[in-house]
Amino acid sequence: MDSWLTAEILEHVGVDPIHMSPLSGGCVGEVYRVELADLNHCVCKVGRDSDCDLSIEGYMLDYLANHSGLPVPKVLHASPDILIMEFIEGLSTFTIGGEAHAASLLATLHQNSAPRYGLDKDTLIGGLHQPNAQSDSWISFFGEHRLLHFSECAMKEGKMGLDTFRRMDQFVSKLDGFIAEPKAPALLHGDVWTTNVLAVHDKITGFIDPAVYYGHPEIELAFITLFKTFGQKFFDEYHKLNPIADGFFEERRDVYNLYPLLVHARLFGGGYLKSVENTLARFGF
Numbered sequence: 001m002d003s004w005l006t007a008e009i010l011e012h013v014g015v016d017p018i019h020m021s022p023l024s025g026g027c028v029g030e031v032y033r034v035e036l037a038d039l040n041h042c043v044c045k046v047g048r049d050s051d052c053d054l055s056i057e058g059y060m061l062d063y064l065a066n067h068s069g070l071p072v073p074k075v076l077h078a079s080p081d082i083l084i085m086e087f088i089e090g091l092s093t094f095t096i097g098g099e100a101h102a103a104s105l106l107a108t109l110h111q112n113s114a115p116r117y118g119l120d121k122d123t124l125i126g127g128l129h130q131p132n133a134q135s136d137s138w139i140s141f142f143g144e145h146r147l148l149h150f151s152e153c154a155m156k157e158g159k160m161g162l163d164t165f166r167r168m169d170q171f172v173s174k175l176d177g178f179i180a181e182p183k184a185p186a187l188l189h190g191d192v193w194t195t196n197v198l199a200v201h202d203k204i205t206g207f208i209d210p211a212v213y214y215g216h217p218e219i220e221l222a223f224i225t226l227f228k229t230f231g232q233k234f235f236d237e238y239h240k241l242n243p244i245a246d247g248f249f250e251e252r253r254d255v256y257n258l259y260p261l262l263v264h265a266r267l268f269g270g271g272y273l274k275s276v277e278n279t280l281a282r283f284g285f
Helices: 003-013 054-067 096-109 138-156 162-173 217-226 232-241 248-256 258-268 271-282
Strands: 017-022 030-036 041-046 075-078 082-086 123-125 128-130 186-188 197-200 203-207 213-215
Touching (some): 003 030, 003 075, 054 075, 054 082, 054 123, 128 258, 138 162, 138 258, 186 217, 217 232, 217 248, 217 258, 248 271
Antiparallel strands (some): 197 203
16 A cells, blocks of 8 residues: 555544555546555545645535535545545445435535525536636626636637637527526535435435535536436425426526536537537527
8 A cells, every 4th residue: 555645544534544445436536445444444535646636625525514414425634635534335326215315415405505606715526626706696607607717718728619619608698598596596516426426225325526616406406417317206306395497407407507518528528519519509609
């Protein structure tokens, strides 16, 4: 085992690590399940060659733990280079009962509010900087700090052409014709796709790798539809607790999914940018 990593775990957990095995998932760094000398386990994420600050992920997990009842791993230590967390049992496969439990947990999460959209600290999504400058308007926040910011970054990185950026800019100028202001800002996990949710039988045991901020719950629901994290049972149960307004599945989810598509276009390129362009064309841009 790496002597530096062994020393870090011993210092911050207080127990010698005796075995490490790699875990899959995540866009940032190396992830290990660590067996400890007292027969417990923890998870260690290491960002050896990454520009990503792992202390931000620790901050987001702590934020969810302190501001909601969402099950998340306890942070044992967080610094720019290393994040040590409680190990949570579970797999990213969901029964009908598990989907219902996830709906209950996320509906309850979305009932946590704040005075403004955004957050008092910038966060991360997939290792990318996620700006959270606070705003009184959800439409302005989503347009400026999600769609335009990520489009500008994609263009600078050579992942988006000037023509597509101009189309996005025109779309954002008309955004209030496609989405509306919610009743209040809602706390979001921000990255609910399959491998970021753990379950044992009918119980969700943990949500990991968040991208936290306050926004419209519909953007969380849209993300779930994009990658088919959960099926119809989830949406039926969620609707009972937090009614989903008419028009979401027909139109608004595609507007909101421009954001995760832009994130993936920056990370992976390929067909994700084409999906962005197809969505813009669908709405006349």
